[in-house]
Amino acid sequence: MGEVGMAGAAAVQFRVTVVGSGNWGSVAAKVIASNTLRLSCFHDEVRMWVFEEVLPGGEKLSDTINKNNENVKYLPGIKLGKNVVADPNLENAVREANMLVFVTPHQFMEGICNSLVGKIKGDVEGISLIKGMEVRKEGPCLISKLITDMLGINCCVLMGANIANEIAVEKFSEATIGYKHSKEVAERWVKLFSQPYFLVSAVQDIEGVELCGTLKNVVAIAAGLVDGLDMGNNTKAAIMRIGLREMRALSKLLFPSVRDSTFFESCGVADVITTCLGGRNRRVAEAFARNGGRKSFDELETELLQGQKLQGVSTAKEVYEVLSHRGWNALFPLLSTVHRICIGQLPPSAIVKHSEKPPKLSIVESSAEFY
Numbered sequence: 623m624g625e626v627g628m629a630g631a632a633a634v635q636f637r638v639t640v641v642g643s644g645n646w647g648s649v650a651a652k653v654i655a656s657n658t659l660r661l662s663c664f665h666d667e668v669r670m671w672v673f674e675e676v677l678p679g680g681e682k683l684s685d686t687i688n689k690n691n692e693n694v695k696y697l698p699g700i701k702l703g704k705n706v707v708a709d710p711n712l713e714n715a716v717r718e719a720n721m722l723v724f725v726t727p728h729q730f731m732e733g734i735c736n737s738l739v740g741k742i743k744g745d746v747e748g749i750s751l752i753k754g755m756e757v758r759k760e761g762p763c764l765i766s767k768l769i770t771d772m773l774g775i776n777c778c779v780l781m782g783a784n785i786a787n788e789i790a791v792e793k794f795s796e797a798t799i800g801y802k803h804s805k806e807v808a809e810r811w812v813k814l815f816s817q818p819y820f821l822v823s824a825v826q827d828i829e830g831v832e833l834c835g836t837l838k839n840v841v842a843i844a845a846g847l848v849d850g851l852d853m854g855n856n857t858k859a860a861i862m863r864i865g866l867r868e869m870r871a872l873s874k875l876l877f878p879s880v881r882d883s884t885f886f887e888s889c890g891v892a893d894v895i896t897t898c899l900g901g902r903n904r905r906v907a908e909a910f911a912r913n914g915g916r917k918s919f920d921e922l923e924t925e926l927l928q929g930q931k932l933q934g935v936s937t938a939k940e941v942y943e944v945l946s947h948r949g950w951n952a953l954f955p956l957l958s959t960v961h962r963i964c965i966g967q968l969p970p971s972a973i974v975k976h977s978e979k980p981p982k983l984s985i986v987e988s989s990a991e992f993y
């Protein structure tokens with residue numbers, strides 16, 4: 623165990639559990655585990671909850687992770703750190719933790735939170751690395767809010783230009799933590815994640831940070847469609863700009879406290895760029911357009927992603943529901959069109975048609991500030 627500090631009693635040791643063990647979950651565990659060994663305020667061991675799977679050779683995924691210190695399915699070739707312990711039992715994995723890092727595909731979070739009710743300690747702080755949202759009758763519910771509501775804990779978010787495989791091999795990148803109230807807690811999370819190759823900063827705009835991370839996956843689908851149609855760099859840059867503009871307008875409409883400056887953090891423009899250049903949503907959307915929409919996104923996800931999950935298609939549907947419910951579709955042509963292409967209602971080429979009718983975004987923003 624790491625040093626407790628000279629005075630012993632004065633030092634609080636925080637115990638971390640990562641809830642999720644996909645591609646990003648495994649990288650997050652690796653980044654965190656090297657810091658918990660180094661920093662005395664954290665307990666050395668990092669638990670990682672694994673949604674158990676049996677590998678083609680018959681071995682359980684959690685057993686191979688513990689034996690080889692590597693997630694052979696979701697992050698092959700990368701050692702996680704010997705202090706990462708894979709645990710397929712969710713209740714057991716969180717029992718001792720007072721810092722919970724949530725990092726699963728968003729569609730599983732409600733079920734996971736249901737299983738965690740009454741199972742976590744009283745002094746727990748959470749952070750969500752999850753991109754996506756839930757749509758409810760009363761409107762969109764961000765995942766950090768879902769966690770707060772269901773578990774009764776404070777929950778920050780971490781988003782950014784973070785393609786997991788690049789951080790796994792320690793290529794320089796940045797990330798943004800969004801927090802609501804406590805700067806002190808946000809700084810503890812900054813400490814837990816920071817590496818010389820991973821610069822993390824905190825901003826007091828949780829909704830802005832989370833909506834950036836969520837909505838950019840829809841823009842990435844649009845960028846992939848443009849790639850699949852061989853439309854070139856100018857078109858792709860235009861899609862990214864229009865997408866970012868719609869992201870900002872929708873975020874501010876939903877949460878008036880969202881700050882413009884958040885869109886210049888890693889979670890904003892940088893994440894739009896990296897996801898539109900290199901992410902899995904872009905890749906699958908490119909394949910969708912190259913196939914002329916004949917293969918569904920579900921088929922392509924299975925074919926191309928080896929168990930990894932697409933987020934952009936389900937987020938596009940959720941965003942569309944929010945827009946339809948509020949009568950805002952015409953204000954957000956790019957975000958709306960992505961969903962209609964995904965479900966086969968429009969051809970992939972429709973992604974650039976919306977520009978023929980520029981939206982009256984001045985309705986939703988004070989026009990001078992928006993343009």
Ligand SMILES: NC(=O)c1ccc[n+]([C@@H]2O[C@H](COP(=O)([O-])OP(=O)(O)OC[C@H]3O[C@@H](n4cnc5c(N)ncnc54)[C@H](O)[C@@H]3O)[C@@H](O)[C@H]2O)c1
Pocket residue numbers: 642643644645646647648672673674675696725726727728730751752753754784785786787929930931932933
């Ligand atoms: N991979 C990245 O580059 C990246 C970067 C930033 C953020 N994210 C976000 O992180 C989150 C997690 O993505 P990821 O890349 O770690 O996962 P992933 O897509 O690589 O893997 C899917 C994970 O879901 C698990 N799973 C499958 N069925 C399940 C079920 N029924 N219940 C619970 N879990 C189940 C699988 O075991 C696996 O761990 C997503 O919200 C994603 O948008 C990913």
